[in-house]
Amino acid sequence: MEDTQLMKGILEGCVLAIIEKGETYGYEILQALDGYGFHDLSEGTMYPVLTRLDKNGYISCRKAKSPLGPIRKYYSITDSGGKYLEAFKENYRRITECADAVLNAQI
Amino acid sequence: MDLSYHAYRDKLNDEYAEAFTIIESYRYTKRIDAKLAEEWLMELMDNMLTAQGAGKTVESIVGNDIDRFCKEFYNRYSGKDIVVGIVRKIYGISAIIFFYSLIDGLLADEGESFLFGGTNVMPYLCGLLVGFIMSELILVVFIPLLRKRKISYKSYNKLEIWSTTGFFVLAGMFSLIVSDRIELNVDRLVLIVLSGSYFIIYNIIQAVINYRRYGTFREPKIEHVTVRDNINANLETELVRTWIKQYKKKNMQLEKRGKELLSYKEFLDSISKRYDYRRQRNLTYLSTICGGLAGFIIIFGTSGYLTKEGLGKMFDSGMDIFLFVILLLAGCIVIALLLTKMIKPGCEVYANVSKICDEKDLTLEEYLGNEQKE
Numbered sequence: 116m117e118d119t120q121l122m123k124g125i126l127e128g129c130v131l132a133i134i135e136k137g138e139t140y141g142y143e144i145l146q147a148l149d150g151y152g153f154h155d156l157s158e159g160t161m162y163p164v165l166t167r168l169d170k171n172g173y174i175s176c177r178k179a180k181s182p183l184g185p186i187r188k189y190y191s192i193t194d195s196g197g198k199y200l201e202a203f204k205e206n207y208r209r210i211t212e213c214a215d216a217v218l219n220a221q222i
Numbered sequence: 223m224d225l226s227y228h229a230y231r232d233k234l235n236d237e238y239a240e241a242f243t244i245i246e247s248y249r250y251t252k253r254i255d256a257k258l259a260e261e262w263l264m265e266l267m268d269n270m271l272t273a274q275g276a277g278k279t280v281e282s283i284v285g286n287d288i289d290r291f292c293k294e295f296y297n298r299y300s301g302k303d304i305v306v307g308i309v310r311k312i313y314g315i316s317a318i319i320f321f322y323s324l325i326d327g328l329l330a331d332e333g334e335s336f337l338f339g340g341t342n343v344m345p346y347l348c349g350l351l352v353g354f355i356m357s358e359l360i361l362v363v364f365i366p367l368l369r370k371r372k373i374s375y376k377s378y379n380k381l382e383i384w385s386t387t388g389f390f391v392l393a394g395m396f397s398l399i400v401s402d403r404i405e406l407n408v409d410r411l412v413l414i415v416l417s418g419s420y421f422i423i424y425n426i427i428q429a430v431i432n433y434r435r436y437g438t439f440r441e442p443k444i445e446h447v448t449v450r451d452n453i454n455a456n457l458e459t460e461l462v463r464t465w466i467k468q469y470k471k472k473n474m475q476l477e478k479r480g481k482e483l484l485s486y487k488e489f490l491d492s493i494s495k496r497y498d499y500r501r502q503r504n505l506t507y508l509s510t511i512c513g514g515l516a517g518f519i520i521i522f523g524t525s526g527y528l529t530k531e532g533l534g535k536m537f538d539s540g541m542d543i544f545l546f547v548i549l550l551l552a553g554c555i556v557i558a559l560l561l562t563k564m565i566k567p568g569c570e571v572y573a574n575v576s577k578i579c580d581e582k583d584l585t586l587e588e589y590l591g592n593e594q595k596e
Binding site for chain 2: 140141142145157158159160162163166167181183184185186187188
């Protein structure tokens, strides 16, 4: 499955859903996405998504020293991020229902 | 004070280090603001070290196409970030102009007003021009060679260090030569007021932004043990590993020459001078001061030779030369102080390791094994 505009459109919601489960950091998010089946995800796309979510105020970032030494950024979801995620899930359900109806329609 | 991502570079294996250097070099092609690049690359460094520690290959972090990764990684650099970067650069420049004007006022000719005299800004503009040319040289020549894999990342790092050193020497010489021929005087009061105002306004705006984001006027301190503790914890392991490698290499060479091999105690004794704090501290002060004076002689001597003018024409009086040398020595002492702070932890680690190995009759491997168990 190649990266497409479709992938990029849903990645933001997926990353936010992972962060909603608990405070996490970049490598863990990459591992979680891989665990959910995003094997062919372009690894570079995660970082702009995190930056965009942070700038929009949907996630907050706490910096702390990691066990290996470098400063690690821990992300957690904000209230507005929670609301955005709920709206995203609702929109996603509606769009997939419509798309399923179109793609599976008997001609 | 937090460490830069550079401090962790040595922890990456060759595969990861090569990928990291290519990604790091790519930032120059996009002219990414230094503070932002530091933050992004620190996060990448953390992810790489975590993946490396988990036994994953570098592809798990950067994928199969590193150029594509670089494009996507830096794709978040927006127009707003460019503006913020420029504002930060001007902040740095305003601080330099402010102190340059103050020093120029102190070195002003007798009878010339401290505030209302003129400051020649030509040396500063020349330095900026040389700096711009050098950074473009790195962008146009070195980085494409690295990205096309025509030079290794280690060679690139060496080239970068030498070209940066060369820039400072050339900038100094060029500034002296040109500013002697072309003067661009600006009232000192104007420079001090403008640069000082920018400095104050920038810090006020930064405080407001921090308050809106964090609830405090300053960025929150990063949660960690003291930098010193962290340096020592990592440094001890890294130093002992380095000594083990050096010990094995030394004994291989002795074996080839048919000589008696060294014991661990003998090896540690042979490197003791390197970690004698007093000796290293004195050497650091001496070499920094000598380096500063040598730089002064090279830059002014070469400039004087090229312009056919002596020091007497470059400085208005013997007092000016004296004050300049005093300032230069003060700068060297400050640099030496910082360097000696950096060498002290290494000396403490050596003293501790050699004492424990001696008391408990341990090899360095046994020492490392014991430490890691703890």
